[in-house]
Amino acid sequence: MKSGIGRRHFLRQTGAALAAGPLIARAQTPPSERVRVAHIGTGNMGGAHIQAFAALPEVETVALCDVDSVRLAESAKRLVQRKPTAKPETYTDYRRILERKDIDVVTCATPDHWHALVAIHAFEAGKDVYGEKPLSYSLREGQRMEQTLRRTGAVFQLGTQIHAEDNYHRVAEIIRSGALGRIGTVRLWKNGGTRGLGFPPNQKPPDTLDWNLWLGPAPYADYTPVRCHGSFRSFFDYSGGVFADFWCHIADVLFMSLQPEGLSTVDARGEVPGDGIADTPKWIDADFAFKGLNVHWTTRPPPVPGAEKMSIGAHFEGEKGTLTCDYKSRKIRIGKEVLDDLPDVPVTLPRSPGHHRNFLDAVKSRGLPESNLPYARKMTLPMHLALTSFRLKRKIVWDSVKEEAIGDPAANYLLGRTNRAPFV
Amino acid sequence: MSALRFVCFCSCLAVSAACGAADGGFTSLLNGKDLSGWTMLPGKQPAFAVVDGLLETRVPGGSDLFTVARYGNYVLRFEYLLSKVGNSGVLIRCDPKNPWGTGVEVQLLAPWTPYRDDLHCTGSLYGHVAVTNRPDETTGVWHRMEIRCDRNVIEVSVDGRRTTVADTRAVKALDAKLLSGVIGFQSNHSKQGEFAQFRKIEIRDLDADQDYVLAGFSQTDERFRVQAREAAVALGPAMIVPLARVMEGDAAMARSVARQALFDIVAAASAPQAEAAARDAAARALREALGAKPSESTAGYVSWLSGMLRK
Structure with missing residues (x-):
């Protein structure tokens, strides 16, 4: 349970210490067993992400976020129905999720105009991101996403599931x-x-x-x-x-x-x-x-x-x-x-092996997922x-x-x- | 509702007549010398010529004559003279490639035998809407005709008397016609030797009138709102301040049309090939609109638009 915190903590320490930057530090980090996931945006696609990730054996869904408290409560209820052991904490502001050091992965199913900011802030907070399409609201935001990804060494998958079929x-x-x-x-x-x-x-x-x-x-x-x-x-x-x-x-x-x-x-x-x-x-x-x-x-x-x-x-x-x-x-x-x-x-x-599975594999291997950011951009x-x-x-x-x-x-x-x- | 509208028209007409400025906002479509501003279809015999300052058509079955410019809402007035069994007509809101299919003909016809009914006589919207006041059809003398295309209402007057009023939405065939297009005159549709003559052809383009255009933003029929938006865009930077004012109003429909029209005007002014004067006029107008201290959302939109004009 503490492995997530430990890994992220280690990454931050090493990242700060190494002039080479966090990319190398991450690549050398052995993957932990459990992946702690938070979902930002819990509407149609967000609800689908919650279910799809909860079905993956090593995923622990630890947090849900939505600016609509009705949707947030409903999504938490549905998650617990599916996985009675789940104890997700709920948030209105995604920035509170990014402050948590124990979270490895966030999914983003906000409206399009939030896609890039959530991803960029998540990359900077040391999280990997499974993000809904379209990649970004504007072309320039897409460039900024890719620059931040390269600088931070995060893993990003665009949620184009058809790609996997x-x-x-x-x-x-x-x-x-x-x-x-x-x-x-x-x-x-x-x-x-x-x-x-x-x-x-x-x-x-x-x-x-x-x-x-x-x-x-x-x-x-x-x-x-x-x-x-x-x-x-x-x-x-x-x-x-x-x-x-x-x-x-x-x-x-x-x-x-x-x-x-x-x-x-x-x-x-x-x-x-x-x-x-x-x-x-x-x-x-x-x-x-x-x-x-x-x-x-x-x-x-x-x-x-x-x-x-x-x-x-x-x-x-x-x-x-x-x-x-x-x-x-x-x-x-x-x-x-x-x-x-x-x-x-x-x-x-x-x-x-499936679009979500492929993403989690890349999170662990620090490799490129199939709908990676440079490709998606x-x-x-x-x-x-x-x-x-x-x-x-x-x-x-x-x-x-x-x-x-x-x-x-x-x-x-x-x-x-x-x-x-x-x-x- | 129609009755109300007609009362409005009458009072509008009365006002414009009373105002009686020299041209009353009318511009001439004929220079009296040649057919500049007009076109005939290639491959057909030219049927129109300017003779002694009059436009006339004598060749039967030749090409009809069309304005180069397109018009949506307007008042067209002219004088005409028909020979003994002359037959011509005015084509409104049409595509010259298929004038009768896309537009409507206002008939001009001698009262020849066989007698033609009110649905096919002078002043009728030929085959679609009959005259309710049959006009004087005497041939060989000059008559005045006025055709008013005001969104869904088409109104015809002859010699100062209204002959025909049509609500295009109430007549299925008319409802499917174009809302704007060129204006045409039909070539001699009678036999050899007959003719039609025209003079004092003048138009008042209602879509050039800012207030008329802005009133179109609240039309319940979507097609007329789109037409009004396009008219606003055609008026260019001069519309920016009035449009920004509409965005401050309570009517969601008008606000939404104004928002899009503002974007399209600024987009056109920002084009690489746009004239520097148009770009400067747009930038100035946006500054003026901001100077009026509009609400947060309007101010945000207007200042965002002005970014499109920065070099």
């Missing part, structure tokens, strides 16, 4: 094998977009909700329920709509398969809803020019065979054939043949650019080395945000 691994093997020839175009889509949510009046937040802390680094706004639980993604103050919700789920298979590089332009168009206070895309289509690869995102299925029946998907166009897939299925078309698999392509990619970056292009209604010319929009200060301005004090 067999289908994406198999698609990546087929694409990488060259069986479809060089891939020049990839089409990604997700049906549907943000709804307007009407024009509700502002009101006093419920006593059970710390609205100021919920807002955190986002601009101050008066409370109305649709801004908060369940539909916060409809607002650019906190997220980027359905597009930001689903981008990484399906862009993941593109990045696993092709590792696109050299993004040079992003051009998006679309509309905001007219029937409410929500301001994120009702629809958004975007074109991305990578080196040797064009990627197109649409809010409707593209005009390719089979796509109209798939609410989300990726379509790879190669010189010799195409592959169309979603989370669970894939169809390969070569000439007139339609196949589910190419048996000649060998299985080369190691399969995941590369995958998320085009999403930020598409949303910025959508908002500015113009093409963004991108310097992928400096990670800056060329000749467009307003675009660079929108890729970051000054956090509201004191949430920095």
